[in-house]
Amino acid sequence: MRALWLTAGAMATVIALFWSTAALWTTFARAREPVVTDLRSIPFDGGTVEIKATATPINLFVMPGRAGELLISRSLSWSREQPKVAESWDPATATLRLDTDCPGSGQPDGSRCQADYTVFVPPETDVVAGTTTGDLAVHNLFGSLRLTSVSGAVRLEEAAGPVWARTGSGDIDAGRLGGESADLETGAGEVRVAFTGRPTSVRAVVRTRGDVSVVVPPAPYAVTTVGTNVTLDIERDAASQRKIEARTLAGSVSVCCR
Structure with missing residues (x-):
């Protein structure tokens, strides 16, 4: 059964432009970044979960939740184009895959495109988690932890x-x-x-x-x-x-x- 997604966030964009003639400097205020947050609940009664965040940039946080489910909170923020996201859950292997695609991310203009995931798991779950870049954080769990990152804290x-x-x-x-x-x-x-x-x-x-x-x-x-x-x-x-x-x-x- 398809997991239910509930949109819990809102987008807000404010654009301001300031001019200053002192020293011939021109300053542009950046647009306020939109943020969208979604929640997803997945039934889960296993002992081990694997979380693969293979795309960039993704920050992954794993926290204790309720027995019988995985609760996934996703927060997207961007300055130019909204990132494309894809999540998949394989119940046979208890593997959650997280993927994002940031349009124009290869441009050296400092534009922001980021996905933050918080996954709440039953407290006694063994966790295997990996990221490419971005932070990987795990708090207050009782199971074993196996964590990997290509480049990140x-x-x-x-x-x-x-x-x-x-x-x-x-x-x-x-x-x-x-x-x-x-x-x-x-x-x-x-x-x-x-x-x-x-x-x-x-x-x-x-x-x-x-x-x-x-x-x-x-x-x-x-x-x-x-x-x-x-x-x-x-x-x-x-x-x-x-x-x-x-x-x-x-x-x-x-x-x-x-």
Whole structure:
């Protein structure tokens, strides 16, 4: 059955033109950008959902919702032409695909064309999510997380399960994690991770340039670090079953306890 779309937004455009003769400068005020927001509900009773945001530019946010459904909020904003969007849901594989097309996006005129998606999932759902560019953020979920971005920031907050995140370039911020493991890696950027409980396995890696920060509760840890400047304020025990690996090719590394 076709999912129901409800238009919950409105478009507004205001154009203003200002002239100034001082220093022969002419200034044009930009048109106020239209914004359209839609909601879509999909029945869902599975344990894992995959979200693929393959087009650019898409910001993807995953939040806890109600059991039995996926609720998708889509917000479009543009300065010239409204982006074309396409979403598809495959119930057999529990895969949601998000796609946008921005007319004239290749023009170097600074025009804006963006889609922001917020997907509300049952709190215990395991999430596999990927973006091309734009932010990828996941908050307050209890399932496992596997997140990828070609070029963009990845943010996690209050995740209770194991997390795995990769981005080609961009920061990875993971705060108030409650799970036992985190594997975080960026090609270029910063990796910052903080735990509320004592993890058993932490891997925080920058392959090229960027800083790494790991914050964990007090306990003995087997710690491996590589960086141009390393700061450790933690109890180290090479025989500990709790492992921390923090590495960067060019940047500082900090491993500390709360």
